[in-house]
Amino acid sequence: MDNASxxxxxxxxxxxxxxxxxEKVLNAVARGEVADLRSDSDEDNDPAQAQHWSEERxxxxxxxxxxxTDAPASALVTHRGIQLELARIDENLDLDWARVPFPLIFRRCAFSGPISLRFAEVPGLSFVGTHTRSLNAERLKVEGSVFLSDGFTAEGEGRLRGATIGGNLQ
Known part of the structure; x- marks a missing residue:
């Protein structure tokens, strides 16, 4: 059985x-690929309008x-990590205290709830063009760079107090 299966x-x-x-996301992360959930219509790919995106995204x-955080699942994710593009992520993302062994890359995604990465450790982190309710990354440790650029938007707080970033913060 292959890693994706x-x-x-x-x-x-x-x-x-x-x-x-x-299934699309799980297949992609097990193969080291980007899970691209974009619509065929460019006008339907604005993260600020994600509440109108279909359930397929x-x-x-x-x-x-x-x-x-689940050891057997994490072992099947490649070194390229979780890479999502133009996805709507529903609910709250809580990775407080997690030691994530791979990068987390979200491009032009929309989180319907807050993102919490307090005291988490991750090799790299990108929220380029992504929208979220809030980002709490107090005491986050990132080995590489953190990208909060190209239209990254947090409706509420964006907290990085006490974060350690080994590379650049952009």
């Missing part, structure tokens, strides 16, 4: 039925947390 099997055991977006934050 194994990861999907583990996800079904954990979450039950999986959506089309779930929705990935639940609990799946991200599971991929980052």
């Amino acid at each position: 194994e990861l999907i099997k583990l996800a079904r055991e954990k979450f039950g039925d999986l959506s089309t977006a779930d 929705a990935f639940n934050a609990d799946r991200i947390a599971w991929l980052c």
